[in-house]
Amino acid sequence: METVLSSATGSISKLSSFTLLLLFFFFSCSPFTSTEAYDPLDPTGNITIKWDVISWTPDGYVAVVTMYNFQQYRHIQAPGWTLGWTWAKKEVIWSMMGSQTTEQGDCSKFKGNIPHCCKKDPTVVDLLPGTPYNQQIANCCKGGVLNSWVQDPANAASSFQVSVGNAGTTNKTVRVPRNFTLKAPGPGYTCGPAKIGKPTKFVTADKRRITQAMMTWNVTCTYSQFLAQKTPTCCVSLSSFYNDTIVGCPTCACGCQNNMTEPGSCVSETSPYLASAVSGPGKSSNTPLLQCTSHMCPVRVHWHVKLNYKEYWRVKVTITNFNYRMNYSQWNLVAQHPNFDNLTQLFSFNYKPLTPYAGLNDTAMLWGVKFYNDFLSEAGPLGNVQSELLFRKDAATFTFEKGWAFPRRIYFNGDNCVMPPPDAYPWLPNTGVRPVKSLRQPVMTILASIIFLWAYM
Numbered sequence: 001m002e003t004v005l006s007s008a009t010g011s012i013s014k015l016s017s018f019t020l021l022l023l024f025f026f027f028s029c030s031p032f033t034s035t036e037a038y039d040p041l042d043p044t045g046n047i048t049i050k051w052d053v054i055s056w057t058p059d060g061y062v063a064v065v066t067m068y069n070f071q072q073y074r075h076i077q078a079p080g081w082t083l084g085w086t087w088a089k090k091e092v093i094w095s096m097m098g099s100q101t102t103e104q105g106d107c108s109k110f111k112g113n114i115p116h117c118c119k120k121d122p123t124v125v126d127l128l129p130g131t132p133y134n135q136q137i138a139n140c141c142k143g144g145v146l147n148s149w150v151q152d153p154a155n156a157a158s159s160f161q162v163s164v165g166n167a168g169t170t171n172k173t174v175r176v177p178r179n180f181t182l183k184a185p186g187p188g189y190t191c192g193p194a195k196i197g198k199p200t201k202f203v204t205a206d207k208r209r210i211t212q213a214m215m216t217w218n219v220t221c222t223y224s225q226f227l228a229q230k231t232p233t234c235c236v237s238l239s240s241f242y243n244d245t246i247v248g249c250p251t252c253a254c255g256c257q258n259n260m261t262e263p264g265s266c267v268s269e270t271s272p273y274l275a276s277a278v279s280g281p282g283k284s285s286n287t288p289l290l291q292c293t294s295h296m297c298p299v300r301v302h303w304h305v306k307l308n309y310k311e312y313w314r315v316k317v318t319i320t321n322f323n324y325r326m327n328y329s330q331w332n333l334v335a336q337h338p339n340f341d342n343l344t345q346l347f348s349f350n351y352k353p354l355t356p357y358a359g360l361n362d363t364a365m366l367w368g369v370k371f372y373n374d375f376l377s378e379a380g381p382l383g384n385v386q387s388e389l390l391f392r393k394d395a396a397t398f399t400f401e402k403g404w405a406f407p408r409r410i411y412f413n414g415d416n417c418v419m420p421p422p423d424a425y426p427w428l429p430n431t432g433v434r435p436v437k438s439l440r441q442p443v444m445t446i447l448a449s450i451i452f453l454w455a456y457m
Contacts, residue, residue, distance in 0.1 A: 039223070041334060041363055041411070043356050045071035047146075047182060047189065047221045049083070052200045052213040053174065060091065060167035061174065061214070066139065066159040067182075072150045072354060073332050073365050074223060074414030080144010081158065082183040084123045088175035091167045093117040098131075098140025099124050099160035115165065121179070126158060137161050144185070147330055148414075150352055151367050171215050182221045188228030191221040225415050231255055234417035235297040236410050240305035242400060243426035249295035253418040257292055266292040267324070269379075278324045291322040291379050298323040299412050301333065305405045305426075306388065312344065313398075313405070314390050317366070319412070321376050321383040328376040331385075332367040334411040338404075340364045342392040348373060349387040362408075400428055 039045055048068045053061045067083070069075065082102075092115040093101065105119035126144040127135065135141075139159040147155040168174035180191040199213040235249035257266055267277045269291050277289060290296060300320045307314040319333065340353065341361040354363040366387070368374030373385045398404075403425035410417045 049219040053215040076146040084181040085177040097161040234299040253295040254297035318386040345390040
């Protein structure tokens with residue numbers, strides 16, 4: 001009896017151990033994409049909000065609020081950012097410069113001077129370009145557009161001035177706001193609590209005097225693509241000179257055509273009603289209108305392995321916009337490939353290597369040349385930009401086999417694009433017949449069978 005129990009215990013122990021191994025193997029093979037507020041290609045990227053109290057007033061203070069975009073390639077495009085918070089006490093906003101709140105709130109208890117906003121949880125937006133000068137301050141009035149730190153550092157900050165009443169008038173009586181929110185323009189950013197730090201120092205225009213804020217606190221906001229949208233916004237297609245196969249974006253990569261339940265969600269490029277659909281009711285509300293495709297992604301990035309030389313090889317990259325109601329100014333592309341450490345020449349795009357980890361140079365940021373192709377027009381004949389990249393071969397690593405020539409991942413405007421499955425990549429003609437289906441399921445079935453047989457032997 002003891003022998004039987006011992007045998008059974010041993011089998012269960014083996015089964016438990018190998019079950020854990022099986023689960024680990026399964027999750028390591030699964031196409032899991034991190035969606036938390038951490039980007040492995042920009043691990044320290046964030047938007048920092050700095051709140052500097054620059055003077056005291058009889059019932060509060062005047063502060064300059066500045067947002068710094070410390071993200072290397074992710075920016076905020078039109079219609080721009082929206083900033084919100086909750087006051088700690090019964091504060092009101094007497095006046096603002098460089099921005100405004102979207103609602104005034106209930107200010108009925110005030111006689112004479114009426115505050116700009118009396119809401120407990122105000123929502124602030126940037127002013128538009130062309131605002132009168134007497135309502136502006138430095139770094140304001142860009143319509144909420146905030147460019148990335150690498151691409152356009154001169155426009156990677158946005159500021160406004162706010163006069164706060166019914167607040168403390170000393171460092172000990174002021175209470176920092178809570179529950180900061182940042183929309184860009186929709187969800188995606190998560191903001192931490194305000195933390196009081198060292199007062200900011202300011203250098204005067206003649207650089208002969210330094211002044212200091214009365215009090216400073218900082219708020220850090222990080223981005224999550226999962227919070228921003230539940231479905232992807234771009235996809236990748238592949239082709240090469242050595243194989244006639246064009247691997248398109250995965251079917252339904254960003255959604256599926258569903259004109260039965262969502263009529264008008266897409267329109268064919270050959271439709272006689274295209275012009276009227278584009279200028280239809282949704283035009284003013286920026287409602288997306290996509291060209292009908294199998295992938296239904298607003299943006300497609302095509303990577304074509306074009307030519308092979310003795311010491312070099314060439315790639316053509318094409319970005320196509322399939323949204324008839326959206327254009328992209330200051331667009332950018334981030335691509336990861338091991339040969340970027342030997343990028344020799346780039347045509348008609350700007351380039352900067354991204355090296356988030358020391359000793360690893362396999363990621364590049366690409367964006368358009370100003371006034372030439374930095375503007376990606378809406379879907380149509382002009383809705384694409386393209387460039388070619390020339391790489392020097394490294395004899396130790398270069399190969400066209402097993403899809404090595406294709407990118408590991410691609411981001412467009414900071415969002416991770418859907419890649420085709422690796423077993424669908426264009427293969428060299430002499431590598432034999434490409435498997436039609438992924439091998440993951442058969443391998444998992446065989447492995448599970450072996451584990452159960454071994455456990456009960």
